[in-house]
Amino acid sequence: MxxxxxxxxxxAGLAAIVFAxxxxxxxxxxxxxSKGNITIAGFAFSEGSVLAELYGQALQHDGYKVTFKxxxxxxxxxxxxxxxxxxxxxxxxxxxxxxxxNKGAGxxxxxxxxxxxxxxxHLQSLGLVALKPSAAVDQNAFAVTKATQQKYSLAKLSxxxxxxxxxxxxxxxxxxxxxxxxxxxxxxYGLHFKSFKALDTDxxxxxxxxxxxxxxVGLVFSSDGDLNxxxxxxxxxxxxxxxxxxxxxxxxSAVANDEAKKVLNGISAKLTTSDLVTLNSQVQIQHQDxxxxxxxxxxxxxxxx
Amino acid sequence: xxxxxxxxxxxxxxILWDWLFTHLSRFxxxxxxxxxxxxIAVAIALVISIPLGVGAHRWRSVRxxxxxxxxxxxxxxxxxxxxxxxxxxxxxxTTAEIGLVGYSVLIILRNVVVGLDSVPxxxxxxxxxxxxxxxxxxxxVELPLALPAIFAGVRIxxxxxxxxxxxxxxxxxxxxxxxxxxxxxxxxxxxxxxxTALSVALALVADLLLAGMQRLAVPWSRGA
Numbered sequence: 001m002x003x004x005x006x007x008x009x010x011x012a013g014l015a016a017i018v019f020a021x022x023x024x025x026x027x028x029x030x031x032x033x034s035k036g037n038i039t040i041a042g043f044a045f046s047e048g049s050v051l052a053e054l055y056g057q058a059l060q061h062d063g064y065k066v067t068f069k070x071x072x073x074x075x076x077x078x079x080x081x082x083x084x085x086x087x088x089x090x091x092x093x094x095x096x097x098x099x100x101x102n103k104g105a106g107x108x109x110x111x112x113x114x115x116x117x118x119x120x121x122h123l124q125s126l127g128l129v130a131l132k133p134s135a136a137v138d139q140n141a142f143a144v145t146k147a148t149q150q151k152y153s154l155a156k157l158s159x160x161x162x163x164x165x166x167x168x169x170x171x172x173x174x175x176x177x178x179x180x181x182x183x184x185x186x187x188x189y190g191l192h193f194k195s196f197k198a199l200d201t202d203x204x205x206x207x208x209x210x211x212x213x214x215x216x217v218g219l220v221f222s223s224d225g226d227l228n229x230x231x232x233x234x235x236x237x238x239x240x241x242x243x244x245x246x247x248x249x250x251x252x253s254a255v256a257n258d259e260a261k262k263v264l265n266g267i268s269a270k271l272t273t274s275d276l277v278t279l280n281s282q283v284q285i286q287h288q289d290x291x292x293x294x295x296x297x298x299x300x301x302x303x304x305x
Numbered sequence: 306x307x308x309x310x311x312x313x314x315x316x317x318x319x320i321l322w323d324w325l326f327t328h329l330s331r332f333x334x335x336x337x338x339x340x341x342x343x344x345i346a347v348a349i350a351l352v353i354s355i356p357l358g359v360g361a362h363r364w365r366s367v368r369x370x371x372x373x374x375x376x377x378x379x380x381x382x383x384x385x386x387x388x389x390x391x392x393x394x395x396x397x398x399t400t401a402e403i404g405l406v407g408y409s410v411l412i413i414l415r416n417v418v419v420g421l422d423s424v425p426x427x428x429x430x431x432x433x434x435x436x437x438x439x440x441x442x443x444x445x446v447e448l449p450l451a452l453p454a455i456f457a458g459v460r461i462x463x464x465x466x467x468x469x470x471x472x473x474x475x476x477x478x479x480x481x482x483x484x485x486x487x488x489x490x491x492x493x494x495x496x497x498x499x500x501t502a503l504s505v506a507l508a509l510v511a512d513l514l515l516a517g518m519q520r521l522a523v524p525w526s527r528g529a
């Protein structure tokens with residue numbers, strides 16, 4: 001439904017206008033009245049489409065008329081679009097968006113609320129507002145295999161402290177110099193690994209290394225769709241080393257009324273990182289359509305059709 | 306999100322036929338958008354290039370600035386261009402076409418000028434001797450003789466634009482580029498392979514059609 005060419009959308013739009021005009025002419029049922037129009041943008045990767053569909057369909061369910069603008073390249077496209085009112089909402093990530101709007105000033109921390117309020121201080125003058133960050137997060141994370149997790153009964157990164165000396169860490173070649181990686185693991189968690197293997201950042205080399213057992217701990221992204229199928233478990237970042245890339249709706253202040261905020265916050269409150277992993281795997285691995293997996297999630301969470 | 310293109314290499318087939326057949330409408334819609342974006346871009350570029358090319362052929366004071374302006378335009382990265390345009394023209398077909406037309410004009414314009422420049426001086430003398438006034442001479446002698454070069458420009462511009470349309474995927478258009486992008490981002494071969502093949506086929510068919518039109522319009526020239 002979101003992949004019609006613009007002419008199809010134009011026709012659909014015209015049809016909707018004609019229909020609305022006819023509906024207004026006749027004394028229509030009050031249920032048909034819309035709470036307003038909202039255009040929601042999605043970034044061009046599967047999680048971007050899934051998130052836009054989740055929040056957008058929830059707004060539709062609440063009675064808004066929602067237009068989806070999916071598969072937009074990046075913030076370089078989405079930021080001017082929302083500032084000029086082409087788009088009303090997009091679903092961003094607290095730390096990444098903060099570092100975009102503050103031009104890489106390095107203000108993002110591991111605390112999602114503090115990061116979001118910093119983000120809001122930069123958004124205010126642009127006529128934008130970021131809502132409450134969700135617990136769902138797509139950020140750098142360290143994973144182990146299920147076997148390793150059970151062997152050492154690991155749940156969070158600090159659990160690694162007594163056993164790190166027996167384990168090999170794998171990540172991108174930049175890891176030994178980046179604060180979020182090896183130096184941070186040493187200073188924040190006191191982890192001193194047996195050795196470090198330079199692989200790739202969350203790529204196929206890391207996965208192959210997990211598979212053949214040449215690493216025990218590896219850098220991934222917390223919402224990767226293939227974590228479950230590869231039998232990987234993300235260890236909780238209990239000391240907040242990683243910048244808080246929690247999912248956060250960003251909208252124009254002009255459309256941020258209580259009603260819209262309530263709907264968007266409702267989704268943020270229910271969405272979890274493990275939901276994101278599942279939704280991403282449905283789209284990326286099972287090749288289901290983002291609108292369909294979002295609809296199914298909403299139905300599970302009592303946004304009946 | 307940057308998961309294993311290599312790891313999956315043995316497991317993932319080049320084309321998942323089930324998925325393809327349930328998503329055929331995405332491919333036909335994308336093809337249609339691709340053709341429309343290309344056609345509009347080349348048509349507008351041609352409308353701009355012919356009068357501009359005639360002016361550039363006559364007057365050096367038009368030629369150099371026109372080449373410089375469109376030459377500089379050609380060097381602007383598309384994403385930067387779109388980011389600049391979005392506040393004014395939005396995430397619209399207009400934004401996409403401003404980029405695509407600009408890139409096509411440089412190609413067609415140069416060919417119009419080259420075509421007009423290559424009309425032999427004695428032909429022009431003969432036309433003058435037969436009493437053609439400048440406008441009639443342009444329309445009935447010079448432009449027809451420049452047609453093979455102009456057609457060559459249109460063919461290059463069309464094939465180039467069919468490739469370039471994919472860059473408009475960043476503003477949510479892009480025709481087949483949308484599916485190619487999805488294939489790359491998700492490591493999903495089916496849309497990547499099928500959309501790429503369709504894009505190549507589209508370029509070949511368009512070039513053949515234009516070659517056929519050229520034979521009809523300029524029967525005295527063969528080849529090129």
